[in-house]
Amino acid sequence: MSVAQKFRTSFNNKYANNILQWFPGHMGKGLKQMQQQLKNVDCIVEVHDARIPMSGRNELFRSTLLGVRPHLLVLNKCDLIEKDMQPVILKALTDNGVTSDVLFTDCRTPQGSGVVDVVPAIINKVTDIYRYNRESEKSFNLLVIGVPNVGKSSLINVLRNYHTKKKKATRVGAVAGITRSLLTKIHVCYDPPMYLLDSPGILEPQVRNIEAGFRLALCASMQDHLVGVINIADYLLYWLNKHGHFSYVEKMGLPGPSDDIIELLTLSALKLQKFIKYKDMSKGGLVVQRPNIEAAAVKMLKMFRQGELGLFVLDTDFLPSAHNKPL
Numbered sequence: 178m179s180v181a182q183k184f185r186t187s188f189n190n191k192y193a194n195n196i197l198q199w200f201p202g203h204m205g206k207g208l209k210q211m212q213q214q215l216k217n218v219d220c221i222v223e224v225h226d227a228r229i230p231m232s233g234r235n236e237l238f239r240s241t242l243l244g245v246r247p248h249l250l251v252l253n254k255c256d257l258i259e260k261d262m263q264p265v266i267l268k269a270l271t272d273n274g275v276t277s278d279v280l281f282t283d284c285r286t287p288q289g290s291g292v293v294d295v296v297p298a299i300i301n302k303v304t305d306i307y308r309y310n311r312e313s314e315k316s317f318n319l320l321v322i323g324v325p326n327v328g329k330s331s332l333i334n335v336l337r338n339y340h341t342k343k344k345k346a347t348r349v350g351a352v353a354g355i356t357r358s359l360l361t362k363i364h365v366c367y368d369p370p371m372y373l374l375d376s377p378g379i380l381e382p383q384v385r386n387i388e389a390g391f392r393l394a395l396c397a398s399m400q401d402h403l404v405g406v407i408n409i410a411d412y413l414l415y416w417l418n419k420h421g422h423f424s425y426v427e428k429m430g431l432p433g434p435s436d437d438i439i440e441l442l443t444l445s446a447l448k449l450q451k452f453i454k455y456k457d458m459s460k461g462g463l464v465v466q467r468p469n470i471e472a473a474a475v476k477m478l479k480m481f482r483q484g485e486l487g488l489f490v491l492d493t494d495f496l497p498s499a500h501n502k503p504l
């Protein structure tokens with residue numbers, strides 16, 4: 178396929194400024210609860226989405242929670258990125274002075290990749306440290322933090338299942354914001370005794386840049402209706418075109434690449450035979466139909482989120498230039 182076509186080189190969207198201020202009340206309350214729990218915590222396990230190793234990581238955590246206790250960064254959903262990107266991400270995080278304590282996990286399956294390494298990595302971090310007021314305690318408490326929908330509850334459930342053979346302890350959902358408050362301790366390992374505290378996903382009150390905000394939305398860390406499925410699909414289209422990934426053309430049943438989201442979704446809706454009926458008052462209330470572009474946008478986002486459009490790290494700007502391939 179020819180890629181000589183001209184595509185946008187920057188992303189502008191009229192809703193861009195609305196996207197960045199989602200901070201429901203339960204998030205502020207959750208952060209306070211976490212700070213109060215810190216004295217009982219031996220290690221902080223920060224879960225984030227491997228597709229966005231930098232975007233959306235909550236700076237508030239750094240100033241309020243991290244630094245006080247040992248910290249492990251778990252980049253979950255690694256099944257949605259190419260395996261050979263893991264060392265590249267790790268090097269970029271290390272070189273940028275973010276952290277070198279990183280594990281990649283896939284929590285979709287009961288014994289998904291990387292899950293078995295989590296407890297040994299934590300033991301390694303907590304056994305030789307001074308535990309402040311917890312020196313006499315035999316058990317370890319771990320606080321799991323992260324932005325919404327990155328798989329915190331899923332990680333707790335697979336760890337618990339793997340190390341204690343007990344079933345699900347905490348709710349999992351495809352929509353951001355399932356966990357609402359700090360839950361009671363969940364036993365995830367017998368030897369040594371280890372407990373995890375689940376926490377609500379917490380976004381920064383103001384995401385620092387538009388692209389980071391849209392990447393969070395694309396990875397479903399914000400609820401779709403707050404940003405709008407067409408706006409999120411528009412960002413996805415911009416990103417795919419910019420990086421020369423055109424699998425969407427065939428998957429969406431299009432004649433060729435496009436940089437116009439409305440045109441793309443209209444063609445796709447026609448192909449899918451998805452229509453919305455409505456009364457047209459300019460035609461005396463006649464019932465007419467139009468292509469259901471929202472349904473086409475939902476389909477496009479679903480394909481991306483399931484890895485059907487390809488396995489991508491969205492934070493290309495953070496990776497070394499060899500992995501950042503704009504046209």
Ligand SMILES: Nc1nc2c(ncn2[C@@H]2O[C@H](COP(=O)(O)OP(=O)(O)OP(=O)(O)O)[C@@H](O)[C@H]2O)c(=O)[nH]1
Nearest residue numbers: 284326327328329330331349350351354355356378
């Ligand atoms: N592909 C993939 N999906 C995952 C993985 N882990 C979790 N998920 C899915 O991601 C969605 C969110 O998972 P949760 O465990 O509820 O995420 P959370 O961070 O606890 O979410 P909040 O409670 O909203 O903060 C669910 O649809 C999970 O099935 C993974 O490793 N790979």
